[in-house]
Amino acid sequence: MTTVLEGRGLSKRFGGLWALRGVDFRLEEGEILGLIGPNGSGKTTLFNVVTGFLKPTEGRVVAFGEDITALPPYKICQRGIARTFQIARPFSDLTVLDNVVIGALLRTGDPEEAVEKAKNILDFVGLYRKARDLGKNLTTIERKHLELAKALSTEPKILLLDEVMAGLKPAEMDAILKTLVRIRDSGVSEIVVEHVMRAIEAICDRVIVLDYGEKIAEGKPREVMANGKVIDAYLGREYRLA
Amino acid sequence: MSEKKRLKMRPRSGWAAFLTLIVALALVPFLGPPPYVTHVLILVLLFAYLGTAWNLIGGYGGQLSLGHGAFFGLGAYTSTLLFLNYGLSPWIGMAIAAGVGAGSAALIGYPCFRFGLRGPFFALATLAFGLIVVELLTAFREITGGSLGIFPPYLGNVPHLFQFASKEAYYMIILAMWALIVLLVRAMRRTRYYLVAIREDEEAAAALGVPVRKYKLLAAVISGALSGIGGTFYAQYFSYINPESAAGLALSVEILTVAIFGGMYGLMGPTLGSAVLTPISELLRIWLGGTYLGVHLMIYGLLLILVIVFMPRGILGKLEEVLKRELEF
Numbered sequence: 001m002t003t004v005l006e007g008r009g010l011s012k013r014f015g016g017l018w019a020l021r022g023v024d025f026r027l028e029e030g031e032i033l034g035l036i037g038p039n040g041s042g043k044t045t046l047f048n049v050v051t052g053f054l055k056p057t058e059g060r061v062v063a064f065g066e067d068i069t070a071l072p073p074y075k076i077c078q079r080g081i082a083r084t085f086q087i088a089r090p091f092s093d094l095t096v097l098d099n100v101v102i103g104a105l106l107r108t109g110d111p112e113e114a115v116e117k118a119k120n121i122l123d124f125v126g127l128y129r130k131a132r133d134l135g136k137n138l139t140t141i142e143r144k145h146l147e148l149a150k151a152l153s154t155e156p157k158i159l160l161l162d163e164v165m166a167g168l169k170p171a172e173m174d175a176i177l178k179t180l181v182r183i184r185d186s187g188v189s190e191i192v193v194e195h196v197m198r199a200i201e202a203i204c205d206r207v208i209v210l211d212y213g214e215k216i217a218e219g220k221p222r223e224v225m226a227n228g229k230v231i232d233a234y235l236g237r238e239y240r241l242a
Numbered sequence: 243m244s245e246k247k248r249l250k251m252r253p254r255s256g257w258a259a260f261l262t263l264i265v266a267l268a269l270v271p272f273l274g275p276p277p278y279v280t281h282v283l284i285l286v287l288l289f290a291y292l293g294t295a296w297n298l299i300g301g302y303g304g305q306l307s308l309g310h311g312a313f314f315g316l317g318a319y320t321s322t323l324l325f326l327n328y329g330l331s332p333w334i335g336m337a338i339a340a341g342v343g344a345g346s347a348a349l350i351g352y353p354c355f356r357f358g359l360r361g362p363f364f365a366l367a368t369l370a371f372g373l374i375v376v377e378l379l380t381a382f383r384e385i386t387g388g389s390l391g392i393f394p395p396y397l398g399n400v401p402h403l404f405q406f407a408s409k410e411a412y413y414m415i416i417l418a419m420w421a422l423i424v425l426l427v428r429a430m431r432r433t434r435y436y437l438v439a440i441r442e443d444e445e446a447a448a449a450l451g452v453p454v455r456k457y458k459l460l461a462a463v464i465s466g467a468l469s470g471i472g473g474t475f476y477a478q479y480f481s482y483i484n485p486e487s488a489a490g491l492a493l494s495v496e497i498l499t500v501a502i503f504g505g506m507y508g509l510m511g512p513t514l515g516s517a518v519l520t521p522i523s524e525l526l527r528i529w530l531g532g533t534y535l536g537v538h539l540m541i542y543g544l545l546l547i548l549v550i551v552f553m554p555r556g557i558l559g560k561l562e563e564v565l566k567r568e569l570e571f
Contacts, residue, residue: 053445077451085449091442093507102439106451111431154451 001028004189005050005081005158010059012045012213019045020056021213027158032180032190034204034221036197038233042213043193044086047160051083052076063158078106082156086163086193088143090135096122096146097131103153118153125149125179140167145176152183159183159190165199177203197225209233264421271410280409284479286520287416288472293500293512294423295468299351299461300498301506302434304441306361309350309368310497312375313343313466315489317473319379319386322394322483325403332404336474343470344463346375351462355455360444372494379485391484394477404478412479419475420513423468428509437461438507469497503549505556514557519545 005027012020020042027033035043048054050061052073061069068076082103091099100118101111108114122128125145130138138146144164151159161180165173173196181203184190194200200207201221209217209224211233217224224230270283296310320342321335330338350371354364380389399407406412427434436457439447444454477483487493504515522545526538553560 051449053449073445073448074451074453077449083449085446089443089446091439091446093442094438098435098438102435102447102452103450105432105435109432111435150446150450 001030003027004029004064005191006062007046007050008060008062010046010049010061011057012042012049012054013057018213020049020210023059023210023213023215025208025215025218027189027191028205029189030184030187031205032184032192032203034200034207035191035193035210036195036200036207036224037210040212041210041233043210044162045213046210047083047162047191047193050076051081051160077154077156080155080157081160082151082154082158083160084144084147084151084162084164086166088140088147090138090143090146092134092136094135095131096127096133096135096138096149099135099146100149100153103150106154118149121149121152124152126175141172144168148176148179156188159188160193161190162193163195164192165194165196173199201225260424264417267417268414271413277409280413282521282524284409284413284416285524286516287413287420288476288479289496289500289520290513290516291416291420291423292469292472292497293504293516294420294427294509295465295472296497297501297506297512298427298430298437298465298468299458300465301501301511302437302441303458303461304437305354305458305462306365306498307368307462307465308365308491308494308498309370309372309375310465310469311489311491311494312372313346313469314473314476314493314497315375315379315483315485316346317343317470318477318483318488319392319473320470321474322392322477323385326392326394331402332474332478333402336404336471339470339474340467341470343473344467346371347462347466347469348459351459351466355458355462369491369494372489372491376485376489376491379489386485389485391482391487393482396481404474412475416475416479419471424509424513433457433460499546503546503556505558505560507555508558508562511556511558514561518557 003026007023007025010020010023011018023042023046025033035046037043045054049056052068052071052075056069060067063076063079063081068079071079091102097115097118100121101114104114104117104121105111108117119128119131122131125148127142127145127149130142135146148161148164165176168176177199180190180192192200192204204221206219207221207224208215209227209230211229216229216233217227271280292310292314296307299305300307317339320339321332324330324335324338325332350368354367359367379386386392397403397405399405436447436452439450439452440454440457448454473488476488500515500519501512502515503519504513505511523538523542526541530537530541549556
């Protein structure tokens, strides 16, 4: 297996607070890596550091063997690393189709081709019947699907998904889980930030756990969830059994 | 299985309508209109042209420029001074005016975009830039003639020096300029998509690989160049320029007004805006300007307020809403 994305000693300080501290991680090709941790543990900060929206205070980000730490977000996207935002950010006055066309234009200068590609992606994530609606008129769930469609439209090799399943009903979650596995099977490596443990267990090959900006555990989903430190981080020490 | 089939293709009828409009407008001089009608039509097309240029950065890009009068005025002065001092044909001066317009747009645009001046701050920076240009044009009176302006000599009908005896010739030129700018902006499809994404959400655009700063600068520079070209036309047609009328704030406001009034989210918005507003403004000025000084501006202002309150997407947006279809082509 080859490593496609790697964080080396990533730290990010906001004033006196270390949002990330010495985090190392590796994403292998064709893998779905879960990123979990309590609220405020640094998951979104890690995404922001990897995708260039924040510069790390210390550490390097390496993608496909090249250092991408100093690159601006658009260049990181051009290199095949796409992300979704935890709070969906549709272009609200544009149609759903145009939202996706903008991403598709990254790989083709021909708008007609981009439109065709965008239609295929909307079909893939099940948003096709909303193609003519404005971004602002979508429901929360549809916005999450649109986030995914926009990220896919840039033809990423690595996809970073920030809580795409929050607030979904079990049936809706199953649908999106299937989609994520299909995306992985098409050759895209993924990092998934999620609170829903059932989802993590179902699709992740490995999981890393953050707490107060530090990595406290790493391994297979079941092992990690049985890890004492992880239970402490989520539930507090007093809940620990035996 | 797939629901893809249901989406209809974008209507293509707009293209035929645009060609018909150009042919119809090109035939107008042959009907022998009174000179004043030709004059108003020239102004309509000039402001349609300028509004379309402004719309690139102001409408699509969402960066509200209050300084386009400066790019326009610098273009007007560039070709006029080059002609007066060096005998350079204004046709060539027009190309240099484009360069000056582009350069001055880069001069104000680059620092604004580099340091993230957005929204009202960008508007204020461009406003200040416009005021500075007017002051400079006034202050360097040995070169520019100061606040009195410049009267290039009238040489009669000399096409190679961009001087014509008939209004109809100027009309055909501005008609061609307008048609070309519409086609140019229409051809910039990827750029327009990117600019609109930038207007909506810069970070979300960057996350999709859009080089935000580069495209903002590109739009500002092209818009500035096109405005400079418009300035040369204006100087040749009126044969008189002064700092206030060729570069002043009133001009900047008029340019963005036709765009916002007509609908700044569409290709033909500024043209629609100019087609409605320019004649109204001219007629009001003639009917009321002499007897009730300033009343025409009050009525003009009232119209603007009504449109912005009831049609925030302009006339074009309202039309699209009523017709339930996009009027793009």
